[in-house]
Amino acid sequence: MTQLGIKDFDRPMGQLSGGERKRVALAAALLEGNGLLILDEPTNHLDNEGIGWLEKLLKESRNTLLMVTHDRYFLDRVVNQIWELDQGNLYVYEGNYVEYLEAKTARLASAQASEEKRQNLLRNELQWIRRGAKARSTKQKARIERFETLKSAAPEAAAGSIEIKAAGQRLGRKTLVFDELGMRFEGEWLFRDFSYDCVAGQRIGIIGPNGSGKSTFLRLIAGEIQPEQGKIESGSTVKIGFFRQQASELDGSLRVIDHVKEVAEYIVLPDGEHLTALKLCEMFLFSGQAAYTTAAKLSGGEKRRLQLLQVLMGAPNVLLLDEPTNDLDTMTLTVLESYLQDFPGLVLAVSHDRYFLDKIATEIFSLEDGVVKCHKGNYSDYQAFLENTRIEGEGAADLKKAAPEGPRETAVGRLSSERKKSKLSFKEQQEYDSMEATLAGLETTLEQIGKELEEAASDYLKLQALTQKQADVNQAINAKLERWAELEAMVSEFSRPF
Structure with a gap:
């Protein structure tokens, strides 16, 4: 219950807000575990931490889940089948939200092609009817019947779309x-x-x-x-x-x-x-x-x-x-x-x-x-920032934990104590000589990712992939900078007289 933001277990239900009562009802439903879980907008009134916890719980659950939700990330990460009610019809799609969008796009394209074909046939039959054909023969009657069938086979009206043009007075410099x-x-x-x-x-x-x-x-x-x-x-x-x-x-x-x-x-x-x-x-x-x-x-x-x-x-x-x-x-x-x-x-x-x-x-x-x-x-x-902060914090903690008692030993200190090498190895020299070009390439890649992020504002899957790629490149740059500092320290140490 605490994961759903319920912390005061002794408060009477009558004193809870609508959102709090909904979270209590959700906790009760999750605890029943009777094999079938029916949830109506379960992410409403949950904070992002609670939603993440619920996602993990439902993905690992063995219960059958029947859920109404508008939360598209939640749909994409939890469900394996989507039922859509549209214009009085029920359509079933296998897969998560992304796969549903792909399948629906294909269905609508097929329906549009079928409608265009129906319209062409209808025009041909209409021309024949207007020429004054006498409905005396069986064949002619059949054509009239086909015309009526085509006319009555019009598809359901497509769901309307919303298009709103922004209106309002100009907003000045001070908001x-x-x-x-x-x-x-x-x-x-x-x-x-x-x-x-x-x-x-x-x-x-x-x-x-x-x-x-x-x-x-x-x-x-x-x-x-x-x-x-x-x-x-x-x-x-x-x-x-x-x-x-x-x-x-x-x-x-x-x-x-x-x-x-x-x-x-x-x-x-x-x-x-x-x-x-x-x-x-x-x-x-x-x-x-x-x-x-x-x-x-x-x-x-x-x-x-x-x-x-x-x-x-x-x-x-x-x-x-x-x-x-x-x-x-x-x-x-x-x-x-x-x-x-x-x-x-x-x-x-x-x-x-x-x-x-x-x-x-x-x-x-x-x-x-x-x-x-x-x-x-x-x-x-924002999530990428939190993850990078967490990784940096863990890295700093690991370094502190691994450090021996007493003054921290640097790369230069280690070299001073060993004094076994007098110059960089061939491989290290190659790495050192190419470091500036390597970093320049990574910076160019990072800049390109930034442009792609701006262009992919409406494609959340691409955004996720690009954000991860951006984090990976930043991590690579940081690693290269640390390695460059280490090599610089080695070069400086080798140049000092013994």
């Missing part, structure tokens, strides 16, 4: 400035002494363990609560849109279109074009009669999508997103990610969704032990 910001909860500092200047175009992912103050951080920016230390300054052009984790209830008697019109009848795009409320509904998959459905009839995910549309309809230039991926389907997430990547303003997003953070984040704010730590790059870059 948000954090000046010695600090906040406490029940006497304990969540974070303190945090200073940072945000700029337009940044997309900041905010992470940290449950209870570390991530949502509180967004509420401070929104002005809903006041800091206990320092201040937040906002530019005069800042217009905030806040997509909350716990959104307010929608009026069930109002239609989708009415909820959107409550925010605005239309928005003005940078090119001067007006997008009406109805058009925006269609962009968010509320097309046709769906736009006139009352909120009471919407599913939880549809309500969440409508609330996101309301926020974006306000045309903000600073977006605060608190767990935006919870309860949104993967199609909505994909388009939201594309929208955020092109968003010219400032984005601050609290999220446990690693795939989402990899696609949108340019910086990571990590709330750790009462401190806000800033890291350049996306979530994978």
Whole structure:
């Protein structure tokens, strides 16, 4: 239970938040172990450490797992079969999320080819019908029947796509400035002494363990609560849109279109074009009669999508997103990610969704032990930094452990004590002479990887491979630099008189 963030075992269930109650229910389900495990969005309300632990547990479990989730990394690492409900049909795909995407792409391409063939046949039959053929013979009747069959064999309407054009007033040079910001909860500092200047175009992912103050951080920016230390300054052009984790209830008697019109009848795009409320509904998959459905009839995910549309309809230039991926389907997430990547303003997003953070984040704010730590790059870059830090720490500990008592013996010291060699060996000399060129080649490789990382922003598998390759090259460079220093020490030692 502690791995799921449940630490106070004596608290009554009635005093727990919705997220805490969900984690307790998840712990109970995991402990049952009855051969079939059914999980509904299990990663919601878990921090990244908890998600990693759950991934490992489920991969090693012998239970049959039936799970609903939008967490794409989780799908990719845990499942071996995916069922997709689409337009009233159930499609089964073998493999993980990547293999599902490949198979679905192939299925859609095949369906498109079949539809093109059907349309060609339909045109031919239509021409024959229009020529006034008399349906007297069996053969002619058969052709008319085939025409009707072709006409009725139209495929299911393809799932709509979401395309949102960013709208909002220009964001000036000054956006948000954090000046010695600090906040406490029940006497304990969540974070303190945090200073940072945000700029337009940044997309900041905010992470940290449950209870570390991530949502509180967004509420401070929104002005809903006041800091206990320092201040937040906002530019005069800042217009905030806040997509909350716990959104307010929608009026069930109002239609989708009415909820959107409550925010605005239309928005003005940078090119001067007006997008009406109805058009925006269609962009968010509320097309046709769906736009006139009352909120009471919407599913939880549809309500969440409508609330996101309301926020974006306000045309903000600073977006605060608190767990935006919870309860949104993967199609909505994909388009939201594309929208955020092109968003010219400032984005601050609290999220446990690693795939989402990899696609949108340019910086990571990590709330750790009462401190806000800033890291350049996306979530994978942050993980690579942690891994490199861990490896360096272990290496330093190993060196300290292996060192004999007394003064540490350097490479020069070892050579001084041995005094057996008078010059580099042939192989060492070759290595020494080629070291500069070797390092230059590694630096060029590292630069190329950096460019490839920028180009592969939407391909998370390639991002993972490139991030690992980047870490390997950095490790190789460090090893070469250490070896070069050792060879330099040897050359210097050999040149000294005995």
